[in-house]
Amino acid sequence: MCGIIGILGKADVTSVLVEALRRLEYRGYDSAGVAVVSDGTLARRRAVGKLSELEAVLEATPISGKSGIGHTRWATHGAPNEANAHPHRAGPVAVVHNGIIENFQALRAELVAKGRVFTSETDTEVVAQLCADYLAQGLSPQAAVAQSLARFEGAFALAYLFDGEDDLMIGARRGSPLALGHGEGEMYLGSDAMALAPVTNRITYLEEGDWVVLSRAGGQIYDALGNAVSRAETVVNLDAMQVDKGNHRHFMTKEIFEQPSVMALAMSHYLTSDHNQITVPEGAPDFTKFDRLVLVACGTAFYACHVAKYWFEQVAGVPVEIDVASEFRYRAPPIGPRDAVILVSQSGETADTLAALRYVKGKAGQVIAVINAPESSIAREADLALPIKAGVEVSVASSKAFTCQLTVFAALAILAARQRGLLDAAAEKAMIEVLVQAPRVLDEALKAEPQMAEAARELAKARDILFLGRGPLYPLALEGALKLKELSYIHAEGYASGELKHGPIALIDESVPVICFAPVDDLFDKTVSNMQEVMARGGKVLLVSDAEGIKRAGEGTWATIELPACDPFIAPMVYAIPAQLLAYHTATEKGTDVDQPRNLAKSVTVE
Ligand code: F6R
Numbered sequence: 001m002c003g004i005i006g007i008l009g010k011a012d013v014t015s016v017l018v019e020a021l022r023r024l025e026y027r028g029y030d031s032a033g034v035a036v037v038s039d040g041t042l043a044r045r046r047a048v049g050k051l052s053e054l055e056a057v058l059e060a061t062p063i064s065g066k067s068g069i070g071h072t073r074w075a076t077h078g079a080p081n082e083a084n085a086h087p088h089r090a091g092p093v094a095v096v097h098n099g100i101i102e103n104f105q106a107l108r109a110e111l112v113a114k115g116r117v118f119t120s121e122t123d124t125e126v127v128a129q130l131c132a133d134y135l136a137q138g139l140s141p142q143a144a145v146a147q148s149l150a151r152f153e154g155a156f157a158l159a160y161l162f163d164g165e166d167d168l169m170i171g172a173r174r175g176s177p178l179a180l181g182h183g184e185g186e187m188y189l190g191s192d193a194m195a196l197a198p199v200t201n202r203i204t205y206l207e208e209g210d211w212v213v214l215s216r217a218g219g220q221i222y223d224a225l226g227n228a229v230s231r232a233e234t235v236v237n238l239d240a241m242q243v244d245k246g247n248h249r250h251f252m253t254k255e256i257f258e259q260p261s262v263m264a265l266a267m268s269h270y271l272t273s274d275h276n277q278i279t280v281p282e283g284a285p286d287f288t289k290f291d292r293l294v295l296v297a298c299g300t301a302f303y304a305c306h307v308a309k310y311w312f313e314q315v316a317g318v319p320v321e322i323d324v325a326s327e328f329r330y331r332a333p334p335i336g337p338r339d340a341v342i343l344v345s346q347s348g349e350t351a352d353t354l355a356a357l358r359y360v361k362g363k364a365g366q367v368i369a370v371i372n373a374p375e376s377s378i379a380r381e382a383d384l385a386l387p388i389k390a391g392v393e394v395s396v397a398s399s400k401a402f403t404c405q406l407t408v409f410a411a412l413a414i415l416a417a418r419q420r421g422l423l424d425a426a427a428e429k430a431m432i433e434v435l436v437q438a439p440r441v442l443d444e445a446l447k448a449e450p451q452m453a454e455a456a457r458e459l460a461k462a463r464d465i466l467f468l469g470r471g472p473l474y475p476l477a478l479e480g481a482l483k484l485k486e487l488s489y490i491h492a493e494g495y496a497s498g499e500l501k502h503g504p505i506a507l508i509d510e511s512v513p514v515i516c517f518a519p520v521d522d523l524f525d526k527t528v529s530n531m532q533e534v535m536a537r538g539g540k541v542l543l544v545s546d547a548e549g550i551k552r553a554g555e556g557t558w559a560t561i562e563l564p565a566c567d568p569f570i571a572p573m574v575y576a577i578p579a580q581l582l583a584y585h586t587a588t589e590k591g592t593d594v595d596q597p598r599n600l601a602k603s604v605t606v607e
Contacts, residue, residue: 028074348376
């Protein structure tokens, strides 16, 4: 999940490399580095921490060159220190890498036995050392890379630069994405098109196993067998890649507040313009053909699947199985032609979700991706990619992608119910009328931000926090706890309200805030009973409900947050707002780095 960039340019590329790395920092920010060919010789600068540290190093000890590679790291093998920062160099070769070379220990032992001296603890250094070893045996850079690639096990996107080679760069991908950018007399490599957005919108996505030899005049792509191949060039929409914070202090709040508009955009993609019907996207599933849906994802995207399970089962009567991709991919679940599998991913590059997709491909009746990044590996490998239309999500913690994923799932659940004869035209229209209210109700919910900010002042003092919810609000309790953990570093857990008395209630005392998500629905009174059980044991309850719910719940809560009343169907979308903003304000209260929380990365391309 590191970010990589490579440029064969016409002028000094150092500042362009740094600018591209800024756009890739979402992939990791443990360290950063650049290497350039300067007067025919490799020169590099590296620094631990955010990109600003590298900028300071470059200012103090500048380098320049017309060919360069850069890297922003999310540490896997070896601590985040300068020695482990990329680019890694061995003699005449410098390399940046995203992924994991799984057999690095065996290769390292082999190279050490030959007298090669390693200077880092990373798996990546073997890439540079092995290439240098082949070069020392007299191979050309191209042959040295080709031989090396055949020896690697694991996942990688790589960019190589060579001493004395001002017009040569070699890239390769297996398991990790790599895009090739075409300029006017310039060529680029990048982990994604977004990194290249300021310099080109002409992109070629390398396919699995491809590698490419670049000069300023163009690139020759080879497949895994070494055959010269050509891959399509696409023009990507750069408007969709504009990334700035607007008037917000953080990307996170910008993205939270964008939700009503991006959800409306997502809806327009899945609804007829008169809002009478769900549109059936080309190739959309026929839900009568499936006995079961299997929904697979990671993290927040998984919680979207968890909400969708309630919707598909309750609205459309379809049995649904859900699993996190890291478990699903290795438990060898039986999958057959009467199963439709839906993979959900904002980035479309999450390694476990991609592996789950590859596991079900050819077994399931249909493999569908619900995806934000339309050009991503998951989007391209699925039978059908359904866009969530959230736009670029920069903040590492997901927010608008979640509610847009829910929007797509809500539309699919209604579609499935219609196809399976559970909704006639009038009932479908009535459900859509409820769904299209969601952006407006979220807009209203955002107005409760001051109450959330105030509650957060108290939450920031806690060591542990519990979230409770029932039915489709149970996944929101899990999402609230995840958001709080990752943004504020406070320990938090989400529980199904009814499960509390089966163990977790032992945690309750006056120091543990308990946040109850309780919209007024069929389960409201049961949730209130669970809340009473907490209060009877001295627990501090923060009730999140609407005016009626707050009134019905009565006295005894520590605090309340009043959200607009809404139809229970869209409540999981509306309650995403307090799940996100409570975490956001607790984090700002504690002074943590909201957009780039420690240890995390936006795109998890390692398993
Ligand atoms: C949490 C968060 C992560 C992602 C997860 C999946 O705020 O952002 O849990 O949801 O890493 O990422 P995608 O959706 O890109 O597959």
